[in-house]
Amino acid sequence: MINLTKKIFLTLILICIFMGPIFTLHNTNIVGSNYNLILIQDLYIWNESSNWSYLDDEGIIETVIIFKNENVNITILFLSILWFAFSVIWSVVSDNLKVYKPGTSNKFIFLWVIVFCIINSASALGCWYFMSQINEGIDMMGKDEFTTLFILSIVTTSLYFYLSSLFITSKAMRPSVPLANRILR
């Protein structure tokens, strides 16, 4: 139980490390006036004549803010929950395989790869749904924006899940995480 609590705590810290900057970048004017909105507009909103002055229009600003609140932030929340859930699932599943022999845990790499593929597919699917299929997201994203979104979601999810598995997988099960035993000496 203590072990699982520790792992949950570690997972939450890792999610904060990843999602903290992403959330801040999308919600705070760190650099200057409406920088976060420009970023959102630039990354996710399709517009043929995309330029900085575009955001001078109060109406457009309003739309981007709604998109940020109802699509971007919901997607960030969804990804956080998804990552947390899959980390816990991996931790519980890998510990319940009851490996008791040396040289056998590396046989479960396939299981890690399956979970890795599922979490990536789920996050890509979730991003597509929450960014483009509900509220203001409908009709706001183009093909290029989708590509950027998928790449971003797959890169961050992959990085997160790999790091998370490195730290929360029991030492006995570490060989089931690719290259883990070589990285953590």
Next chain:
Amino acid sequence: MTTNLFLGLGGTGSKAVENFIHLCAAGLGPNKLWMGMVDQDSANGNVAKTKTAIDTYIELRKDLKNQGKNFIPDDIDFLKTQISYSKNNYCWCPLEGTNPSLHELFSYDLMNEKLQDVADVLFDPKEEFQLPLDEGFRARPSIGAAAMLSRIQEKDKFWKDIFNAIEKAKSGENVKIFLSSSIFGGTGAAGFPSIARVLRRFAEQEGLSDNLKIGGCLMLPYFSFPKPSEEEESLVGYSDSFVEQSKGALDYYHRVFGVEEQHIFSQLYIVGWSPLIPLGYFEKGGNNQINPPLIPELYGALAAAKFFQEDEGENGIFHIANNNETEVQWSDIPEINEIDNFVRDKISQLVRMSIANKEIYQPALLQDWKKFQHETWFKKLFTKMGIRPDQKDEFSATLSLLNDHSSSFLKWTADMLMFSDFEGLRQSLIQAELFASKTEKEGSFYVSLEENIPKHKLKSFTNLINGVTSSSLSNIFYDLNDTKNNTGASGLGAFVTELYQASNIKGSK
């Protein structure tokens, strides 16, 4: 400092030595111990088996208590006792090098007529006088006592070790000697009172009696075997006669050690069992006589453990009896100190470790170590201890000894539990059927260890010890991976130490 000596007399005594070696491996023995056996039938299979057990123990301990190489710290109870014995003379044979009959031993032909008449009254001239004594005194203590007392010499290497140990009391050391034998055999029954008297008198002559404590365990009849054939019947003891013989012997012991010479024994344990445990086969002696250990003998071995453990032995008469005469449970096993379930925990820990070692780790360690060199347990317990994956051959001898020891301990446990288990007695101590099986062939029973324990049986590892749900093999593997490895062990000792600790009945400490 205390000098401890354990002497097994006769066939039962040599089994007692073997039993005590296994208890020492489990951490129930003293820190240091000298062991020896007395048996006229030194070719007896039990003696040879005990010798193998002593040698395996000593060699393994030497390999794993080697400071700077493979080292298990002293606070780890596995192989705690440093055992020694008289080299090349581990078993004293009173009539060694000859195959005399009583006729020759007494030089009957040189006796005058009157003495011959007395001898004829005491011993049957046709049978007992002609009895070859190379295979023991065949349940005739009167013959053995006479032969033995005439042969104990201070110059003999075996006895020299014992008398030298008693002389250590001159420097203020305490000396504890424990004798174990049966009351119903030949050599043991003859040697038990005779040797105890010789030792006590030697100490008295040297003025060392206060520092010498003699403990003893006498086994009353506790097993039976089929009646021997008519031609063998006259030469050997058989179990029906054991009870009659024991009655007389007990009366003698009560008179001598209970009244007249009370001071000889500091502690005297008498162990009996009813109903008798049927052995199912009979061997009159020689190298085929390898009797399995039985549960009553565990009581005898624990008596010795208690005797050696106590600084100041309690005086008095102690009783222990089973709660239920048809079943033996852990609550029926006597404790040797104040710690609750100490005996159960120590024996169980070594049984669990032996199974884990024999079934899981030895097969893995026989493979190429490069296969798992990147696994955490290997990195922590081997690589960090300076053992490289390419050094497998250097450690194979020690690993093989460890494997032999695990097998030998499991076989001893299985033999004891399975041979003691019959219609009249059930044991609820350890589920031995998880790692061993008992088969019947031509009317005789055999117990053998499972070569590879099937997976479904390994799953029951947590319930191996009756009355306790302990950690699984998976928990042990996880513990080895999570170890902090700060016990002070080195070399291969680190792996053995951690495996032993992880096999604790309550899980890793």
